[in-house]
Amino acid sequence: MSPFLCLFVCRARPFFRPCPAGLPVDFYGPTGYKAAKCLLKDWTMVKSKRVAFYLEEEWLKALAGLAGTFGVSADEVIRRSLPDVAVSELFFRCKIFLSDLRWDEVSEVGRTAIREHLRAVYMKGLQAHLARFGASLESTSDEVETAKKRALEELRADTAHPLHAQIAKAQDDSIYLGCLYDAWKHARAGTPGYAIAQVDVGSKADGPNVATVWAVLKDNKVV
Numbered sequence: 001m002s003p004f005l006c007l008f009v010c011r012a013r014p015f016f017r018p019c020p021a022g023l024p025v026d027f028y029g030p031t032g033y034k035a036a037k038c039l040l041k042d043w044t045m046v047k048s049k050r051v052a053f054y055l056e057e058e059w060l061k062a063l064a065g066l067a068g069t070f071g072v073s074a075d076e077v078i079r080r081s082l083p084d085v086a087v088s089e090l091f092f093r094c095k096i097f098l099s100d101l102r103w104d105e106v107s108e109v110g111r112t113a114i115r116e117h118l119r120a121v122y123m124k125g126l127q128a129h130l131a132r133f134g135a136s137l138e139s140t141s142d143e144v145e146t147a148k149k150r151a152l153e154e155l156r157a158d159t160a161h162p163l164h165a166q167i168a169k170a171q172d173d174s175i176y177l178g179c180l181y182d183a184w185k186h187a188r189a190g191t192p193g194y195a196i197a198q199v200d201v202g203s204k205a206d207g208p209n210v211a212t213v214w215a216v217l218k219d220n221k222v223v
Contacts, residue, residue, distance in 0.1 A: 132178035148174060151181040158184075161196045161214040166223065183216045183223045193219050 055063075063074040072080075083091070095101050123137075130136055133147035155167050163184075170177035186194040195217045200210050216223045 129175060129178050132182040148177060151177060155181065155184060158196075163196075163214055163216060165201070165213055166215060180216060180223050183218050186218075187216055195220075 060074055063077045067074045067077045091101070091103065091106060127137055130139065130144065133144065133151055135144050135147045139147070152167065152170065155163055155170070163180075166180055170180050183194055184196070187196045196214065197217055198212050199215045199217070199222060201213055
């Protein structure tokens with residue numbers, strides 16, 4: 001298979017075009033701003049065209065993964081990432097005053113903002129995850145592992161409410177373990193919205209295969 005895959009996106013005509021005399025429009029001349037406004041109006045009214053471009057296959061796979069988070073296709077992820085007409089208009093208005101302005105400079109501002117936002121979200125999530133075990137960002141890896149083992153041991157020690165199914169899942173998923181342990185502590189402390197109760201596992205269609213087990217609940221839903 002070729003390392004590149006072809007996708008399609010919409011593209012409008014180039015913004016810059018010769019004036020009737022065959023020379024570029026002088027945005028700094030007496031009629032420059034008026035000419036720019038006319039070109040902007042013309043540019044935004046152009047009908048969309050479908051053009052092909054190439055994308056590395058690994059990049060496409062990553063885009064497909066993003067698409068799966070909100071139920072759209074990879075090409076829709078690309079389309080949503082493109083600047084809309086209003087942004088493009090504003091960019092060219094800026095070029096009236098800053099002729100050397102480049103789109104790659106502007107787009108890097110967006111990429112940087114996305115990276116910073118995701119880093120902040122990740123660190124916030126990691127901090128909350130560690131806090132559920134009584135650990136912190138300053139804890140060593142050994143301290144975190146010890147805290148996780150202690151959480152599992154405490155859950156297993158609650159023999160009055162054996163959480164076999166949830167503990168089995170928590171052993172292979174540390175994120176779930178943190179959520180379960182935190183909810184279990186809230187339930188034992190009597191926090192409103194949390195409970196440890198018996199629930200039926202399976203559907204009525206399963207008949208005799210329906211089982212009743214202990215589980216930690218949050219807002220009446222199994223954690």
